[in-house]
Amino acid sequence: MSIIFERVESALATIIPTVPFALAPYKGTLPDLYIVHQLLPSSAQQHADGAETERSYLVQVSVWKKGGLAALPDVDSAMIAAGFQKSDERQLPQDIETGHYGLAIDYLYL
Amino acid sequence: MATRGSFEIKGLDAYLEDLVNAGIDVDQVVADVLTEAAPIAESTLNENLERVAETWTGGTAATIATSAVQHDGNYHYIELSVGGAGTTGEGARALEYGNTRQSAKPFLRPAFAKLRHNKLKAMMKEIMQKFGLPT
Numbered sequence: 001m002s003i004i005f006e007r008v009e010s011a012l013a014t015i016i017p018t019v020p021f022a023l024a025p026y027k028g029t030l031p032d033l034y035i036v037h038q039l040l041p042s043s044a045q046q047h048a049d050g051a052e053t054e055r056s057y058l059v060q061v062s063v064w065k066k067g068g069l070a071a072l073p074d075v076d077s078a079m080i081a082a083g084f085q086k087s088d089e090r091q092l093p094q095d096i097e098t099g100h101y102g103l104a105i106d107y108l109y110l
Numbered sequence: 111m112a113t114r115g116s117f118e119i120k121g122l123d124a125y126l127e128d129l130v131n132a133g134i135d136v137d138q139v140v141a142d143v144l145t146e147a148a149p150i151a152e153s154t155l156n157e158n159l160e161r162v163a164e165t166w167t168g169g170t171a172a173t174i175a176t177s178a179v180q181h182d183g184n185y186h187y188i189e190l191s192v193g194g195a196g197t198t199g200e201g202a203r204a205l206e207y208g209n210t211r212q213s214a215k216p217f218l219r220p221a222f223a224k225l226r227h228n229k230l231k232a233m234m235k236e237i238m239q240k241f242g243l244p245t
Contacts, residue, residue, distance in 0.1 A: 041219075041220040043227055060208070062207070062208060064210055
């Protein structure tokens with residue numbers, strides 16, 4: 001299971017220019033632009049002889065940026081190149097205290 | 111604003127084809143399945159909310175609402191929402207998607223996934239049996 005986290009972090013590490021990222025929640029002082037990711041509840045897709053043979057992973061990647069959501073890092077290309085399929089995407093409410101705007105994107109890995 | 115999602119019937123093409131071949135009104139069957147799915151979806155949402163809430167007051171769960179079956183051509187769906195009229199829905203949204211200070215503790219997406227994986231095919235099998243069709 002830890003392989004999925006490594007896969008996500010390897011993908012996010014390819015984004016140029018580099019963007020700070022972490023497993024959610026981001027600890028410490030928040031950068032003006034950063035990414036967090038986390039695994040959502042994921043289930044087995046197939047069993048054979050009582051054993052799991054296939055599992056899908058749904059990962060949420062959230063981009064937080066002060067000042068708006070224009071000119072965001074190209075998370076899609078990085079994740080898709082790593083074998084993920086893009087799923088739902090939605091804007092998150094602005095954090096009034098920090099000024100960050102958020103965009104959350106779900107990616108599926110089979 | 112409420113946190114909402116829609117639940118549609120997918121991946122049941124083989125069942126639906128058999129129903130069509132048997133001359134059964136598929137639109138009505140799909141509407142029936144979704145109508146039966148609505149209270150199960152609400153119940154699953156409620157369970158998930160209770161599981162992820164740090165302190166359980168039931169306040170957010172009380173805002174769970176399910177729409178009637180809706181149609182857009184051959185597309186049939188119901189909408190589920192949490193945090194409706196009279197609430198900001200911020201608490202539910204922060205739970206589902208997280209925010210700058212907390213990770214997501216999703217309750218909506220797992221409820222849909224559970225319905226798709228576990229419940230829907232069982233319901234379709236019941237309907238096939240009702241019409242005397244092979245499952």
